[in-house]
Amino acid sequence: MTPQPQPSWRKPAGIFLIMLLIIVWAVLVASLSSWVGDWPVLVQALFYxxxxxAWIWILPLKPLLRWMELGRWRG
Incomplete structure (x- = not known):
C-alpha cells in the first residue's frame, strides 16, 4: 500500500481567510451603499x-487558492 499524504494546514487556513475576506468586503461595500444609492440604477449595477x-473573486482569491493548493503565492 502507498502511504497516505498528510493533510495540509493551508486548506483550513485558506478557507478561514476566504470567509474573512468576504465578510470584510461585504461590510465595506455595504458601508458605501448610501453613497452608491444616489447613482443611476445601471451605474449601480455596474459598480456592484x-x-x-473582480475585486473579490479574481484579484485576491486567485493567489490565495494557488497558495492553498501549491504552497506558494505565484505560479
Missing amino acids: LIAGI
Whole structure:
C-alpha cells in the first residue's frame, strides 16, 4: 500500500481567510451603499458587478487558492 499524504494546514487556513475576506468586503461595500444609492440604477449595477466579481473573486482569491493548493503565492 502507498502511504497516505498528510493533510495540509493551508486548506483550513485558506478557507478561514476566504470567509474573512468576504465578510470584510461585504461590510465595506455595504458601508458605501448610501453613497452608491444616489447613482443611476445601471451605474449601480455596474459598480456592484465589478465590486462583486473582480475585486473579490479574481484579484485576491486567485493567489490565495494557488497558495492553498501549491504552497506558494505565484505560479
